[in-house]
Amino acid sequence: MKVVFFGDVVGEVGREALRLSIPKIRSFYQPDFILANGENAAGGNGITPKITYEFLRLGIDVITLGDHAWDQKEIISFIQDEPRLLRPINYPPRTPGEGYIIVKGNGKKLAVVCAMGRTFMLPQTENPFLICKKIVTELKKETPCIFVDFHAEATSEKIAFGRYLDGEVSAVVGTHTHVQTADETIFPGGTAYITDVGFCGAHNSVIGREIAPIIHRYTTLLPTKFILATENPRTDGIFVEIDEESGKAKKIERIQLSLSLS
Amino acid sequence: MKVVFFGDVVGEVGREALRLSIPKIRSFYQPDFILANGENAAGGNGITPKITYEFLRLGIDVITLGDHAWDQKEIISFIQDEPRLLRPINYPPRTPGEGYIIVKGNGKKLAVVCAMGRTFMLPQTENPFLICKKIVTELKKETPCIFVDFHAEATSEKIAFGRYLDGEVSAVVGTHTHVQTADETIFPGGTAYITDVGFCGAHNSVIGREIAPIIHRYTTLLPTKFILATENPRTDGIFVEIDEESGKAKKIERIQLSLSLS
Amino acid sequence: MKVVFFGDVVGEVGREALRLSIPKIRSFYQPDFILANGENAAGGNGITPKITYEFLRLGIDVITLGDHAWDQKEIISFIQDEPRLLRPINYPPRTPGEGYIIVKGNGKKLAVVCAMGRTFMLPQTENPFLICKKIVTELKKETPCIFVDFHAEATSEKIAFGRYLDGEVSAVVGTHTHVQTADETIFPGGTAYITDVGFCGAHNSVIGREIAPIIHRYTTLLPTKFILATENPRTDGIFVEIDEESGKAKKIERIQLSLSLS
């Protein structure tokens, strides 16, 4: 089974870059499933129902979220009706929406889980280690192929989480820092891992935003309006090939696809 | 001018990996200067005078530090006598030691600066943006070749810092997360940049430490004694080539050198 | 029912002050139960088995803890055998020890709960609001008289927590900041409340520690060895009178008892 996952899609430039990437990615990688993190899709802040449908029409099978999940208010009710949009699984009990789904296609079954780290994040969420171990045990009854987006900041927490699930899931890929790391690997137990996939959007920027206001903020501490950057569109992603019988990863490859929008 | 910089050297395995790497690096890259971040050299926690001399004997020209700078108490007095050991420049006025140095060799002059980020770090330090701009203005009177180790956590702060100094210095390389990033580049103004260089030490680990105790900590919250890992020694570094006239970077290349200790 | 609760007992001076206070408090308030927070009893850091017994011999019925619960390693096993020593209830499932107890005396029954806030604390603990609501529902089957020590930093979280349990428990008293607040009150539902009880120890200090090293730390950021202060011993506490039938608070009074040790 072949899976492509795109890192945080940031704003209109990110969505446009995604739209242009998908045909190229399809022809090159022949993925069975395409996933994307959409937490910054709506002008950098969360996702709307309209943009969710836009993603689904592009052929994205599952959209994961992160700390920006609730930035757009309408999502609180919308997410209850759209199971392909996942919020982090470790929000408290009774939070709207779900943090996992099993999708089917080409006669194959892939479970996707979205979880969020706590260090330097929203630390009051439930323990992602314990919750994910539990849900993975359930999901394995349905399919050995499990793909986890771990949206987190600290490298220590991300690597520990990946090692913790090594042998239990097919892939743990990190998101949130918007910078792709060079540590893609397959752990001894067969789990594909990367600390961060990166982001889709304007790369002549500070993680997708215009440079000057960010510098203004860091040098003055005054409140500053951030705006999205537009130059150097690129999609960052990861390709993982999974053995369908065992659920073990066979290959992991980094993707950085530069595009010219016009 | 050719410079090689090694990411955080972690413990005895990291030091041994460094020792074995240097001859290979010398013959392959022919560096004029070799730099290393030594903040985790002493069992993961800071550096001692003895280990400082060990680094210098290996041919390291300058050692930078970070948030672990003061873990070993003797450093507070030692650093005042050893100018090749740099603590982050943005500690308060009157802190022992210095955060920059100009080194000479092969008829060439390189300024090295060590600075520390504030987001998710020790945020009470002085503003690294403002302090570095000031010192860089001074240093440029001596040499256009300036190499900055920015020891920081948040990708946003690191990229903003690199962009802020773009055109002012030859290179800004990040350290502290212990995970090498895949975003090495030369910014439009001529500054070589990478968000994180990675670390030197045992890579079958969580950023250099044994995996199991870290997972115990994340799953129980109980205090846990961390121990250093020993398997899969590797040195992570970065190579930067600088035009000596202009101080602009001509090339930046990531280094990941696996070694077998025995 | 009359209850006296002492704020965080800090080190030897705090324990000695407690020892001298108890007879005075007994004769003045005639308490049915005496409780104390012991998280700083062992030299400022946690509590030992020996000091636990010292507290019990003084007539303390229940000892609560906080973020310093595990500072002394032996506590991890000891707490499993000593139910009168409570660690915060919102540690993860399977943490050693318990966070509540029902004690009996004079034909009366008092439930005591120890919980910890998350804002500016150890935020990865479980949600204290949800956990306490649940346990309180259970405890009310046994007794309407329930006394909660909420060990937390942020005033907003402490007041919200007290308001949340208003009408469910007899008292919510805050600890951890070591500064007694002047907002003791009985909420409309009948729950006695104070944001912080204060601490027992040397008050010519910074929250129990010598002043000079703390100032050194704030002015230099260098690591500093903190030592306990010795001057101006005082016990801070709170007196609550509870209607035994309804569990509602009838009275709350602040205690600040200065002592001369010699």
Added chain:
Amino acid sequence: MKVVFFGDVVGEVGREALRLSIPKIRSFYQPDFILANGENAAGGNGITPKITYEFLRLGIDVITLGDHAWDQKEIISFIQDEPRLLRPINYPPRTPGEGYIIVKGNGKKLAVVCAMGRTFMLPQTENPFLICKKIVTELKKETPCIFVDFHAEATSEKIAFGRYLDGEVSAVVGTHTHVQTADETIFPGGTAYITDVGFCGAHNSVIGREIAPIIHRYTTLLPTKFILATENPRTDGIFVEIDEESGKAKKIERIQLSLSLS
């Protein structure tokens, strides 16, 4: 010299309570100067030029601010023209506005300083200890009577700051937590001190806001719109009497003034 200082004025209820309090306070305490922290005066978030004038017309001599200083955008330019409105002195160099002022009245001269803590606050601000020591040395050339509002969260930092300036200034009073503490005292060097003055506004609330939305936030982690409370208006303040020759405090008294608005 007699000075009354009011804690954080929160929203319209706080302003109305302040308006009703001032005549009572004037006749009872006969203050030479009245000061107030206005960081929450505009609907809880910062202060506007219009509300600044409202305060001045009520007879407030100096208005201090805190972490909410810049919530209302117009303040960035307005504060440059209105020296009686103080932002924390430890913002970076070149920040608009000032952090101190000397006011005169009844033939007396009082220096007022506004500073902000860093622990659990905006830690990237400059070191308030070092900056205040410096400015105080300057101000003492003009008058020995110096009143400092230290807007901070952590009790440790607040007490250390007060002890650090003991003997240098007439008073250090804390703000920001919105809960009045019961530790008002005069330190050995003659500096009046209290960890927190409290706030002016609706006290049937969580630090001035409606209770239910705050509880919703703590129990669900979902984004929640906070609204200001309206019941139980009260002004919290502090009265300090200062010896004009020496600048030493002679008396410190807590104020809690309940009012009925109608």
